[in-house]
Amino acid sequence: MEIVALVLLVIAVIFVARSIKVVPQQHAWVVERLGKYHGTLTPGLNFLVPFVDRLAYQHTLKEIPLDVPSQVCITKDNTQLTVDGILYFQVTDPMRASYGSSNYIVAITQLAQTTLRSVIGRMELDRTFEERAIINTSVVEALDEAALNWGVKVLRYEIKDLTPPPAILHSMQAQITAEREKRALIAASEGRRQEQINIATGEREASIARSEGEKQAEINKALGEAAAITAVADATADAIRKIAAAIEQPGGQEAVQLKVAEKAVDAYAQLAQKNNTMIVPGNMSEVAGLIGTAMALMKGASPKP
Incomplete structure (x- = not known):
């Protein structure tokens, strides 16, 4: 009896093992019944008919x-x-x-x-x-x-x-090297070109600045000279107006004549001192008249006792 019970237990275990299937997640098992496709087991607990159904294929659904x-x-x-x-x-x-x-x-x-x-x-x-x-x-x-x-x-x-192939790789490398050298030369030439442009631009701007400075200096100088001329002219005009006003006063005419006579005498005196040659006026009566006029004016101008 024990042997029969043991045999039955083994059969039961085999029966359970063949009938119960647990499918993992992201897997699919294909079941055939009597050699024909029966169905696909999904993840989880599944039951089969022992000795009738069998697992034919197992697939993973992962990438x-x-x-x-x-x-x-x-x-x-x-x-x-x-x-x-x-x-x-x-x-x-x-x-x-x-x-x-x-x-x-x-x-x-x-x-x-x-x-x-x-x-x-x-x-x-x-x-x-x-x-x-x-x-x-x-x-x-x-x-x-x-x-x-x-x-x-x-x-x-x-x-x-x-x-x-290696030969193609070598050719490609040579082509890449030549292209890089070409780009380097182009970049260098562009740099030199930009440098020349910058230098020319700087020189042009500097020349413009210098010319503007010189122009402004000339303008300032001209304005200064014009202002000086105007000031001198104004001063001269004012002096002339004052002299004219003084001449119109009593004794003004006599003062002018006296001043002219003094200047004439001084001029003859200076000529006599600076030259070895004696300069004699062509008309001595003019000199005498000037001297006489000057003496008369001086006498008339001196206060009476």
């Missing part, structure tokens, strides 16, 4: 990164290019992923490689480095359309590396 092996592609200008990329996909339909392809991972990898060769074959070498985004988008569109029958959603494709 899966797939490293696409590097391959040599030929560009439009017949240049070999080694391309290495990575693909991201996700199982969206476990039933199709189980029965749509014998190995959807291999199918996606091969399709990614062939699509990549086709896209790069339509581009020249320089464009392949500039338009990685276009290459990635083209590969994703082609894969996503074909992967619908495999129950897989291709999310994105990224090129990790583009490696041309």
Whole structure:
């Protein structure tokens, strides 16, 4: 009896183990009943009919990164290019992923490689480095359309590396060096040009400033001279007015005549002192008249006792 009970216990344990299944989160298990697709187990506790149902496939619903092996592609200008990329996909339909392809991972990898060769074959070498985004988008569109029958959603494709042959790399490096040297020469010439422009501008502004200063100085000098002339003219006019007013006073005429006579006598005296030659007036009566006039004025001007 003990042996029978032990056998029944073992059968019960096997029965329970085969009938109860716990599916983890983000996983999907495909169940076949008698060799035919029966259903998909969702995350949580699930029950199967022992010896009738069986787990045929187990899929993860997480995003899966797939490293696409590097391959040599030929560009439009017949240049070999080694391309290495990575693909991201996700199982969206476990039933199709189980029965749509014998190995959807291999199918996606091969399709990614062939699509990549086709896209790069339509581009020249320089464009392949500039338009990685276009290459990635083209590969994703082609894969996503074909992967619908495999129950897989291709999310994105990224090129990790583009490696041309060593000779092409050397030529590209030489081209880059020449381009940098060209830019350096252009920058230096632009600097010298700007320097000359700045110097010319500075000299022009300095010349303008100097001319403006000289102009202002001449204006100030002219204004000063004009003011001085005006002041002298005003003073002379005032003196003339005062002399004229004094002449109109009593005795003014006699004073003028006396002053003229004194000046004439002084002039003759100065000529006699500065020259060895005796200068005699042509008309002595004029001198005598001047002297007489001066003496008469002096006598008339002296006070009477």
